Amino acid sequence: MTNVITNEHLSPISSKRVNKEGLFKLYGLAAIFFALSMLIFLLITISYKGYSTFQETRIKLDIYFNEELIDPTSTRESKTLNSADYSKLISQSLFTFLNIDKNHPKSKDISSLISYNSFLTVRDHVLNNPDIIGKTKKFDLIASDDVDQMLKGNIDINVPEENRKITDFQIEAIEKLKLNGNILKVFNKTFFIKSDSREPEVSGILGAIVGSFYCLLVALFISVPLGVSAAIYLQEFAKKNKFTDFIEININNLAAVPSIVFGLLGLSVFINFFHFPRSSPIVGGLVLALMSLPTIVIVTRASLLAVPDTIRDGAMALGASKMQAIFNQVLPLATPGICTGVIISLARALGETAPLLMIGMIAFIPDVPTSITDPATALPAQIFMWADQPERAFIERTSAAILILLSFLIVMNAAAIYIRYKFEKKW
Amino acid sequence: MYLILAVLLCSLYGFYIGRNKSLSLIKKEDIKNLNSKPNYHGYYIFFWCLIPSIIIYITFSISGNILIKSIVLNSVPNINEMSQTNLKFVYDQIQLMASGTADAFNTDEQLITAANKYNSLKNIANISFFVIILCFLSAIIIFLKRKIQINFPARLKVEKFFSYVLLFCSVIAIFTTIGIVLSLLFESVRFFKSIPFFDFIFGIHWSPQMAIREGQVGSSGTFGSVPLITGTLLITFIAMVISVPVGLFSAIYLSDYAPKKIRNITKPLLEILAGIPTVVYGFFAALTIGPILRKFGDLIGLDIVSESALAAGLVMGIMIIPFISSLSDDVINAVPQSLKDGSYALGTTKSETMVKVILPAALPGIIGSILLGVSRAIGETMIVVMAAGMSAKLTANPFEAVTTVTVQIVTLLVGDQEFDSPKTLAAFALGLELFFITLFLNLIALRVVQKYREKYD
Numbered sequence: 034m035t036n037v038i039t040n041e042h043l044s045p046i047s048s049k050r051v052n053k054e055g056l057f058k059l060y061g062l063a064a065i066f067f068a069l070s071m072l073i074f075l076l077i078t079i080s081y082k083g084y085s086t087f088q089e090t091r092i093k094l095d096i097y098f099n100e101e102l103i104d105p106t107s108t109r110e111s112k113t114l115n116s117a118d119y120s121k122l123i124s125q126s127l128f129t130f131l132n133i134d135k136n137h138p139k140s141k142d143i144s145s146l147i148s149y150n151s152f153l154t155v156r157d158h159v160l161n162n163p164d165i166i167g168k169t170k171k172f173d174l175i176a177s178d179d180v181d182q183m184l185k186g187n188i189d190i191n192v193p194e195e196n197r198k199i200t201d202f203q204i205e206a207i208e209k210l211k212l213n214g215n216i217l218k219v220f221n222k223t224f225f226i227k228s229d230s231r232e233p234e235v236s237g238i239l240g241a242i243v244g245s246f247y248c249l250l251v252a253l254f255i256s257v258p259l260g261v262s263a264a265i266y267l268q269e270f271a272k273k274n275k276f277t278d279f280i281e282i283n284i285n286n287l288a289a290v291p292s293i294v295f296g297l298l299g300l301s302v303f304i305n306f307f308h309f310p311r312s313s314p315i316v317g318g319l320v321l322a323l324m325s326l327p328t329i330v331i332v333t334r335a336s337l338l339a340v341p342d343t344i345r346d347g348a349m350a351l352g353a354s355k356m357q358a359i360f361n362q363v364l365p366l367a368t369p370g371i372c373t374g375v376i377i378s379l380a381r382a383l384g385e386t387a388p389l390l391m392i393g394m395i396a397f398i399p400d401v402p403t404s405i406t407d408p409a410t411a412l413p414a415q416i417f418m419w420a421d422q423p424e425r426a427f428i429e430r431t432s433a434a435i436l437i438l439l440s441f442l443i444v445m446n447a448a449a450i451y452i453r454y455k456f457e458k459k460w
Numbered sequence: 461m462y463l464i465l466a467v468l469l470c471s472l473y474g475f476y477i478g479r480n481k482s483l484s485l486i487k488k489e490d491i492k493n494l495n496s497k498p499n500y501h502g503y504y505i506f507f508w509c510l511i512p513s514i515i516i517y518i519t520f521s522i523s524g525n526i527l528i529k530s531i532v533l534n535s536v537p538n539i540n541e542m543s544q545t546n547l548k549f550v551y552d553q554i555q556l557m558a559s560g561t562a563d564a565f566n567t568d569e570q571l572i573t574a575a576n577k578y579n580s581l582k583n584i585a586n587i588s589f590f591v592i593i594l595c596f597l598s599a600i601i602i603f604l605k606r607k608i609q610i611n612f613p614a615r616l617k618v619e620k621f622f623s624y625v626l627l628f629c630s631v632i633a634i635f636t637t638i639g640i641v642l643s644l645l646f647e648s649v650r651f652f653k654s655i656p657f658f659d660f661i662f663g664i665h666w667s668p669q670m671a672i673r674e675g676q677v678g679s680s681g682t683f684g685s686v687p688l689i690t691g692t693l694l695i696t697f698i699a700m701v702i703s704v705p706v707g708l709f710s711a712i713y714l715s716d717y718a719p720k721k722i723r724n725i726t727k728p729l730l731e732i733l734a735g736i737p738t739v740v741y742g743f744f745a746a747l748t749i750g751p752i753l754r755k756f757g758d759l760i761g762l763d764i765v766s767e768s769a770l771a772a773g774l775v776m777g778i779m780i781i782p783f784i785s786s787l788s789d790d791v792i793n794a795v796p797q798s799l800k801d802g803s804y805a806l807g808t809t810k811s812e813t814m815v816k817v818i819l820p821a822a823l824p825g826i827i828g829s830i831l832l833g834v835s836r837a838i839g840e841t842m843i844v845v846m847a848a849g850m851s852a853k854l855t856a857n858p859f860e861a862v863t864t865v866t867v868q869i870v871t872l873l874v875g876d877q878e879f880d881s882p883k884t885l886a887a888f889a890l891g892l893e894l895f896f897i898t899l900f901l902n903l904i905a906l907r908v909v910q911k912y913r914e915k916y917d
Contacts, residue, residue, distance in 0.1 A: 050809055050812075051809075053809070053811060053812075054809045054810060054811045054812075057810075057811035057814070057815075058713070058717050058811070060709045060713075061709045061710065061712050061713025061714075061717055061718075062713060063709070064705065064706045064707075064708075064709035064710045064713065065709075065710050065713055065714070065718075065726055065730075067706055068706055068707075068710060068730055068733065068778070068781050068782075068785075069726070069729055069730075071733075071778045072729065072732060072733055075736070075740075075741075075744050075748075075778075078744065078748050079740070079743070079744065082747075258629075259629045259632055260629075262625060262626045262629035262630070263626070263629040263630035263632065263633065264630075265626055266623070266626035266627055266629065266630045267630050270623060270626060270627075271630070279634070280630050280631065280633055280634060282903075282906070283633045283634050283636075283637050284633045285902075285906050286637070286899060286902050286903065286906070287633055287636060287637060289832060289835055289836070289898065289902040289905075289906075290640070290839070290895065290898060290899070290902075291835075291836075291838070291839020291840070291841070291866070291894060291895075291898055292839070292841065293839065293841045293866050293869055293870070293891070293894070294640060294644075294839070294891055294894060294895050294898075295640075297640075297643065297644060297869070297873075297887070297888060297891040298636075298639055298640045298643055298644075300873065301643035301644075301646070301647055301888065302639055302643050306643075323636050326632065326633065326636070327633065330630075330633070354615065354619060356619040356622060356623070380735065381735070383737075384735075384736070384737025384738070384739070384740075385737070385738075386737065386738065386739040386841075386842050387738070387841035387842055387845075387866070387870070390841075390845075390870055390873075390874055391869075391870075391873055393874075395874065413737055413739045416739050416740070416743065417739050417742070417842070417845075417846070420739075420742070420743050420746065420747070420846060428747065431743060432743075435739075435740050435743060438737060438740070439736070439740070442735060442736075442737070446735065
């Protein structure tokens with residue numbers, strides 16, 4: 034029994050080497066874990082910061098349409114109605130509700146509880162139904178961003194008064210409103226139907242989404258025909274010579290040129306040379322088209338390459354010309370792959386910001402653009418602008434806009450994957 | 461607008477004519493003799509209508525505008541005394557007044573007559589355009605209709621045309637590159653006229669504030685790009701320190717260790733990191749990582765500013781992980797199985813095979829992928845704009861704020877710009893520098909990757 038053979042003797046691998054092997058594997062796992070945990074951390078922090086945007090605070094208020102304030106001479110002319118001081122009307126109704134004298138030294142604090150832009154809602158109501166003057170009606174008015182942030186718990190009310198954005202007097206009023214059930218939390222529709230604004234509580238992303246849509250539309254109509262044709266030429270027709278090599282090197286290099294350089298190109302060529310309108314989606318779309326062109330060429334070539342030569346040979350054996358074989362047989366078979374590539378490259382273009390900064394698509398634009406030559410902004414540019422704003426409420430809105438952008442990207446990529454699995458033929 | 465519509469309609473009519481002509485030919489003669497299908501005859505006429513019309517339109521509108529400009533400006537008195545910029549301003553004013561959008565305050569008699577003249581000339585030009593193009597279209601349709609005979613090779617001609625169109629589309633890539641180089645060069649040359657080239661390349665002070673008024677104090681503006689380059693390199697270095705090991709080890713694990721199931725889930729998840737827009741990373745770096753690092757620094761007694769190079773570099777590293785990992789994964793997988801098998805047969809462990817056989821064989825490809833990652837890090841804009849600072853300091857301390865080439869391009873060009881000051885032109889010079897640096901890296905990387913692929917294919 035002395036000749037006990039231990040495991041170590043049997044195995045040609047020493048325990049040191051085994052440990053090393055385990056360590057190596059551990060490094061790999063740790064690397065993956067690090068990358069994925071960063072991804073999750075990023076997504077969670079942004080969702081955590083942004084989800085509260087989808088709720089907004091409104092203040093339910095009985096508004097007494099005081100004839101003396103709106104239309105003292107009872108003319109009911111739209112000009113008088115249009116220029117009346119509705120902010121004062123709202124403030125007065127708020128004062129009556131809270132039993133505050135309108136000459137109270139801090140009465141300004143109270144009127145600022147309600148978003149400054151609320152008078153537009155009230156005005157439009159009066160303009161549409163002038164009969165309401167002299168009567169009382171309930172309105173759900175958008176609360177100011179400070180109130181909204183306080184109720185969402187983003188303003189610490191325990192810090193000294195001078196260090197926070199909301200005064201004790203205002204908190205008192207809010208508590209009173211809350212007790213009476215006059216504070217509502219509703220789904221934030223404003224965020225989806227309004228465009229940029231200086232007031233966080235009435236700013237939205239509609240204008241940015243429309244701007245992005247126009248940009249992508251222009252990019253799509255330019256880059257797809259050009260890219261697909263270029264790929265067909267390079268893959269199917271080009272003879273291998275210095276010239277086509279040069280084109281190829283160019284395309285591969287363009288795919289790796291920093292996006293900001295494309296922005297500089299757009300600025301100096303499209304805006305300064307061709308005098309296209311600044312900040313317009315047409316310039317943005319052109320720049321994005323040039324940027325996504327190389328990607329589209331590369332993916333189209335890959336999917337053309339995936340179509341087997343038997344298809345070409347078969348078509349040509351039946352008497353088709355090369356052009357006919359490619360356009361009638363090969364191209365339809367490659368279409369799913371091309372679509373996938375195009376969608377993915379457009380998704381990348383949607384998230385691109387730097388070139389848009391160069392061509393001035395980061396202007397403050399409170400209107401929804403109506404054509405591709407209107408000044409507009411794009412979703413990522415809007416995110417960039419809001420991220421620069423000091424207000425707490427804008428941080429929340431930035432995160433929410435990021436969530437919207439990411440969900441667009443997810444939808445586009447999911448569509449691409451669906452097309453790939455559903456339609457792509459494996460040969 | 462009407463013109464475009466008319467041209468399109470005429471071209472479609474041409475298609476119809478061509479098609480019908482060949483259909484009528486079939487009736488008279490044997491169909492076997494018809495060289496091309498009827499549609500090709502249609503296309504033939506269609507493109508002969510469309511393309512020359514476009515060319516005529518472009519040449520005429522450019523030359524017409526130049527002509528109108530000279531006539532209108534010459535009709536304005538005292539024109540010879542004005543400078544070039546003034547002239548442009550006056551002409552803009554006339555154009556605005558002619559379109560009726562100019563302000564009502566401007567009631568200069570001369571300008572009004574000029575605007576009226578502009579309008580009448582424009583009308584004449586438009587009508588003559590219309591007539592010329594319509595004449596051309598009808599002439600070409602009649603001419604081509606005669607040309608179409610039973611043995612006319614319309615298909616060959618159309619296909620030839622198509623192949624030229626395809627060639628043209630692929631040449632767009634070259635045009636784009638040329639456009640980039642020319643536009644950057646053109647503005648840079650103007651910049652180097654006021655700032656010496658070597659001061660820009662080797663200068664170590666960057667403060668692009670120019671005097672707005674004459675004689676303003678302390679704002680002469682120095683344009684030395686060295687601090688920007690070092691800042692860029694510092695952030696790039698931090699990014700690569702994060703992304704190279706993580707990306708490489710992820711690739712190794714995924715290609716050789718991970719069970720298929722994990723690989724199928726993890727690979728797309730890593731790709732998500734590449735799909736997240738950079739503006740999102742920037743926001744993440746500025747509002748999450750920056751403050752976390754600062755607090756952490758406070759905790760251990762280090763002075764980390766919130767806009768530190770570390771925060772930007774870290775997040776940029778995370779962004780680049782998937783580039784490195786997917787490219788390295790490809791090259792590791794491209795190493796022939798025979799090499800691996802040979803190594804295993806000698807009794808090595810998996811890690812020993814990886815380190816001693818596969819990685820050396822895949823090294824050129826991995827270096828290529830790292831170089832592509834570096835080029836991406838250098839050109840990355842949004843993360844550094846949002847998370848790195850503005851101060852151009854010459855430092856290697858990652859806890860301090862540095863600025864980069866791309867940050868400065870953005871700061872110089874966003875906001876009010878006038879195209880004569882070196883301040884805005886400096887952005888183009890920086891862009892040129894950036895373009896050549898990344899071009900150099902890309903070319904090396906592509907060359908290395910390509911050569912390596914050929915070796916094993």
